[in-house]
Every structure is written in structure tokens, then in C-alpha cells.
Amino acid sequence: xxxxxxxxxxxxxxxxxxxxxxxxxxxxxxxxxxxxxxxxxxxxxxxxxxxxxxxxxxxxxxxxxxxxxxxxxxxxxxxxxxxxxxxxxxxxxxxxxxxxxxxxxxxxxxxxxxxxxxxxxxxxxxxxxxxxxxxxxxxxxxxxxxxxxxxxxxxxxxxxxxxxxxxxxxxxxxxxxxxxxxxxxxxxxxxxxxxxxxxxxxxxxxxxxxxxxxxxxxxxxxxxxxxxxxxxxxxxxxxxxxxxxxxxxxxxxxxxxxxxxxxxxxxxxxxxxxxxxxxxxxxxxxxxxxxxxxxxx
Ligand SMILES: [Zn+2]
Numbered sequence: 001x002x003x004x005x006x007x008x009x010x011x012x013x014x015x016x017x018x019x020x021x022x023x024x025x026x027x028x029x030x031x032x033x034x035x036x037x038x039x040x041x042x043x044x045x046x047x048x049x050x051x052x053x054x055x056x057x058x059x060x061x062x063x064x065x066x067x068x069x070x071x072x073x074x075x076x077x078x079x080x081x082x083x084x085x086x087x088x089x090x091x092x093x094x095x096x097x098x099x100x101x102x103x104x105x106x107x108x109x110x111x112x113x114x115x116x117x118x119x120x121x122x123x124x125x126x127x128x129x130x131x132x133x134x135x136x137x138x139x140x141x142x143x144x145x146x147x148x149x150x151x152x153x154x155x156x157x158x159x160x161x162x163x164x165x166x167x168x169x170x171x172x173x174x175x176x177x178x179x180x181x182x183x184x185x186x187x188x189x190x191x192x193x194x195x196x197x198x199x200x201x202x203x204x205x206x207x208x209x210x211x212x213x214x215x216x217x218x219x220x221x222x223x224x225x226x227x228x229x230x231x232x233x234x235x236x237x238x239x240x241x242x243x244x245x246x247x248x249x250x251x252x253x254x255x256x257x258x259x260x261x262x263x264x265x266x267x268x269x270x271x272x273x274x275x276x277x278x279x280x281x282x283x284x285x286x287x288x289x290x291x292x293x294x295x296x297x
């Protein structure tokens with residue numbers, strides 16, 4: 001089970017890993033905490049004649065984006081191979097310190113215990129062995145909804161198995177492992193260098209290189225060479241949010257990425273099935289889980 005803030009986050013973070021495990025027969029569930037109501041149109045080609053945003057005012061665009069996002073999320077989830085998508089039911093809080101932060105239905109305003117309870121209810125029903133969420137260091141992109149995804153996931157991991165919490169929300173269930181997605185500097189550097197070699201230029205500006213480096217925290221590298229398409233297909237499914245001509249997302253084709261960086265990097269944050277590696281040697285999100293399932297049953 002993976003927890004994300006907005007429709008499109010599931011495409012940009014972890015999609016190949018989820019596709020790989022789905023292909024192996026693992027049941028994969030996406031929890032999306034908000035509907036992405038504050039997203040702006042990021043794809044200018046949709047304003048051209050004959051396209052759905054042609055001639056719309058800024059306010060009309062906003063309404064149209066909110067209207068289209070559920071369908072985009074469904075298409076993205078299908079491209080990745082999620083078995084189920086669950087909306088946590090909050091409103092997008094918008095960027096930090098913007099007026100939508102104050103909206104009473106926003107994820108930012110949600111009572112923490114209430115929001116954790118919603119996630120605990122889903123965990124107890126789905127019973128995931130592995131829970132994936134955002135890491136604690138969001139300084140690279142401090143969106144209030146991303147921070148809250150981390151906060152509620154960590155607490156849900158702790159409380160889902162505790163019978164004293166939310167006794168009305170189903171039988172306690174304790175997931176075995178909690179992972180954080182990692183912004184991988186070495187992946188960015190690999191892509192950057194490949195583009196410099198191919199084109200003589202790359203789309204990453206200095207701000208990207210100034211992001212806090214968390215590579216030393218990476219414990220787990222998942223080989224996803226055959227699943228790069230999950231990311232690119234899912235990103236393209238979010239047509240209002242992702243410009244298909246944007247070099248930032250698509251400068252390298254899937255088969256080039258496969259050569260350049262056939263991995264996704266994760267941080268194992270909690271484990272009830274063995275020690276957390278002090279290096280990046282783990283190669284399977286279900287390491288320890290597979291053996292414990294096999295020996296116990
Ligand atoms: Zn987001």
C-alpha cells in the first residue's frame with residue numbers, strides 16, 4: 001500500500017516499483033489523500049484550438065482541471081497496475097501559506113487523529129505487509145499535503161496494530177515494514193550526465209543540485225529496468241498536470257533510462273521482520289516478509 005498526497009504523485013514517485021510488484025502478483029493499493037483541487041493547468045498545449053481548455057478564463061480552467069483529475073488518476077493507476085485506489089477524502093491544501101491552506105475541508109486543516117483514523121481503517125481492511133510513504137525531510141518540496149502524508153502514515157503504521165486506537169475501525173493489523181520514498185540525487189546526476197553526453201545540455205538547474213542530499217539514507221534499491229513505462233505512461237495520463245513536451249519529465253526515453261538508471265531508491269524506516277540495513281544493500285521491499293509468511297503458515 002502506498003500513500004500519496006495528490007493525483008499525479010503516484011506517477012512521479014514509485015510508479016515503476018509498484019508496477020513491478022503488481023506484475024509479480026502482489027496486491028497493490030494506492031491511497032490518495034486529496035483530489036488535487038488546487039492544481040493549475042501545467043500543459044499549455046491543452047489551450048490550443050480544439051483542446052478542452054481553449055478560450056477558458058483562469059477560473060474556468062481551475063474548475064475544468066478539478067473536473068478532469070479523477071479520470072486522469074484512474075488512467076494513471078491503470079497504467080501502473082494498482083488493484084485498488086482509495087481516496088482519503090480531503091481537499092488539496094494548495095502551496096504553503098496560500099489561502100486554500102485555510103479551507104476547512106483541506107488536508108492541512110484536518111484533525112491529525114481523525115486523518116490517521118481514516119488511514120488506519122484502510123490499513124486494517126487491506127492488511128498490507130508493506131506501507132510506502134513520503135520521507136520526513138520535505139525541504140526540497142515543502143508542500144503542506146506532502147508533509148501531512150508523512151505524518152499520518154507514520155502514525156497509522158504505529159496505531160493500526162494497536163487495539164487501543166480506533167477500536168471501532170476494524171481488527172488491529174500491524175504492517176511489517178514502512179518505507180519512505182527518496183529523492184535520489186544519484187538518479188538525478190545519472191540522468192543529468194546522460195543528457196549532457198547526448199545533447200550537451202540538461203534541464204536541471206542549480207536549485208535541483210542544492211536540494212538536500214539523502215542518498216546516504218537509502219537502504220533499498222529496487223531493480224525496475226522493465227517497468228520504466230509505468231512512470232512515463234502514468235505521467236502522460238495526467239494530461240492537465242504534465243506537459244508531454246517537458247524535458248524535465250521526458251528528456252530520456254524509457255529505454256535510455258533503462259540503461260542510465262534501472263533502479264528506484266527507497267529508505268526502510270521501520271521493520272518488524274529484521275534489522276534495517278546500514279547501507280543500500282536491500283533489493284526487495286518484501287525481504288523478511290516473504291520468509292516470515294512462508295515459515296508461519
Ligand atoms: Zn503532490
